[in-house]
Amino acid sequence: MSKVAGYILILSDSRYFSFNINMYYKFAEPVPEFVHPRHIPLVCFITDESGNITHIGLGKRGMRAGTDLRKLNIEDIFELNKLVPIKEIANLVHIKFRHHILNKADNGGLIPNKSFEEFLNVFLEKAPETIPVLDKYAQGRRLRIEKLSKSAKKSLAEQKEAVLTAMNIAGIDREEAQGWDYKETEKPLSFLDGIDHVNLREDSMIINDLGNMPGFDLIRTTKYSASVFENKNTHLTVLLANRLPLEELLGTDLIYFNEDFQCFVMVQYKVMEKENDKLIFRLPNPQLSEEITRMDSILSSLESTKGNEPVIDYRISEKPFFVKICPRLEFNPDNVALSSGMYIPLDYIKILQNDNCIEGKYGGKGITYNNVRRYFDNTAFKTIIEGGWIGTNQNQSLLLTEIIRDILQNGKTAVLAIKKRLEKKLSIQSRG
Numbered sequence: 001m002s003k004v005a006g007y008i009l010i011l012s013d014s015r016y017f018s019f020n021i022n023m024y025y026k027f028a029e030p031v032p033e034f035v036h037p038r039h040i041p042l043v044c045f046i047t048d049e050s051g052n053i054t055h056i057g058l059g060k061r062g063m064r065a066g067t068d069l070r071k072l073n074i075e076d077i078f079e080l081n082k083l084v085p086i087k088e089i090a091n092l093v094h095i096k097f098r099h100h101i102l103n104k105a106d107n108g109g110l111i112p113n114k115s116f117e118e119f120l121n122v123f124l125e126k127a128p129e130t131i132p133v134l135d136k137y138a139q140g141r142r143l144r145i146e147k148l149s150k151s152a153k154k155s156l157a158e159q160k161e162a163v164l165t166a167m168n169i170a171g172i173d174r175e176e177a178q179g180w181d182y183k184e185t186e187k188p189l190s191f192l193d194g195i196d197h198v199n200l201r202e203d204s205m206i207i208n209d210l211g212n213m214p215g216f217d218l219i220r221t222t223k224y225s226a227s228v229f230e231n232k233n234t235h236l237t238v239l240l241a242n243r244l245p246l247e248e249l250l251g252t253d254l255i256y257f258n259e260d261f262q263c264f265v266m267v268q269y270k271v272m273e274k275e276n277d278k279l280i281f282r283l284p285n286p287q288l289s290e291e292i293t294r295m296d297s298i299l300s301s302l303e304s305t306k307g308n309e310p311v312i313d314y315r316i317s318e319k320p321f322f323v324k325i326c327p328r329l330e331f332n333p334d335n336v337a338l339s340s341g342m343y344i345p346l347d348y349i350k351i352l353q354n355d356n357c358i359e360g361k362y363g364g365k366g367i368t369y370n371n372v373r374r375y376f377d378n379t380a381f382k383t384i385i386e387g388g389w390i391g392t393n394q395n396q397s398l399l400l401t402e403i404i405r406d407i408l409q410n411g412k413t414a415v416l417a418i419k420k421r422l423e424k425k426l427s428i429q430s431r432g
Helices: 013-022 086-090 095-107 113-126 128-137 139-146 150-170 203-209 286-303 346-353 378-386 396-409
Strands: 005-010 027-032 042-047 052-066 069-085 109-111 223-230 234-242 252-258 263-275 278-283 321-327 342-345 365-367 413-421
Touching: 005 027, 005 069, 005 095, 005 113, 013 027, 027 052, 042 069, 042 113, 052 128, 069 086, 069 128, 086 095, 086 113, 095 109, 095 113, 109 113, 113 128, 113 139, 128 139, 150 234, 150 252, 150 263, 150 378, 150 413, 234 396, 252 378, 252 396, 263 396, 286 321, 286 346, 286 396, 321 346, 342 346, 342 378, 396 413
Parallel strands: 005 042, 252 413, 263 321
Antiparallel strands: 005 109, 027 069, 042 052, 052 069, 223 234, 234 413, 252 263, 263 278, 278 365, 321 342
């Protein structure tokens, strides 16, 4: 499992001069080729030629910059109150990491996970002004997260996947969901509770704003968390509601509402298991069968409800149910990549259940990446949902109450994501 790492960037005198001029914007530097996932934080320690750390920033592995070179892009740059010599840190870390960090002090480069944690603990003592920025990557947080029960981590991983999916569809930068943490004196109720993200309004204000939407009266009677994410184009409200503690939840469902088209889509998450180096979701699955029965009963009432606005209500399909079959989710709060699973429409799942294309040589049935033949990946799913091409029409959306009640009564988390396009404000210039 990939984790947060560090990078020591040693700048020559000429490049350091250029950095000082441009650092308040963004800075990029060609460095020797290195590997680090773009969706996981990379803390950069920027030094002068004397080996003194003067600034920190968040880096990303960029485009190729020549033979065996890679561009390191740095932003969110923070200047230290005083210089911190790298070799001084190296002499204070555990002896088994010392040689490695001394090597980086001379040559720069990537600091792997374990060495980075040791390095960071000492660095925070030397530069306490960086604690608000970097403490979320320190050892104490990792130990707190490790104390969570296996079942709580499972629920948090599912909720995180649903929240990130909603953010992805809405075009919100998923990095806003990084840095999850909790206080040991307070048990987390949901994934939203631990995001280092300041709500624009209180939870109660958010839910009151949504009071006229069908189904939301039910949410008032449950434990829920709420958060608002926004960029220049989109406003996304996310609510997580459940009736049970994290440890007792039986799964997560994402209900995504595209307010621009008054359109609902729902995603259920199912986990594949590894068998002989192959990921497979075994069928029949009793829990899925029960859920399909419930979804079918809702579909029967939806089908008789027609839309009344031809443009807004046009859909390729008005059936809102999808199942995302994906590898087992691990709770890594710093990784904001989406699971590389398969979004499959409910109708197609039912066809697959009865087709011999998913049958193994011994007669057992299971869905794999190879035998499913076709599915929506994260990019394709975002496109069809973002454009309102699939999902309920406006009148069908009024039946949301039944869907939410069904989810909550069966011990799941309902992740409700409501997306609307922001009206662009016109600037009025006075003429002199």
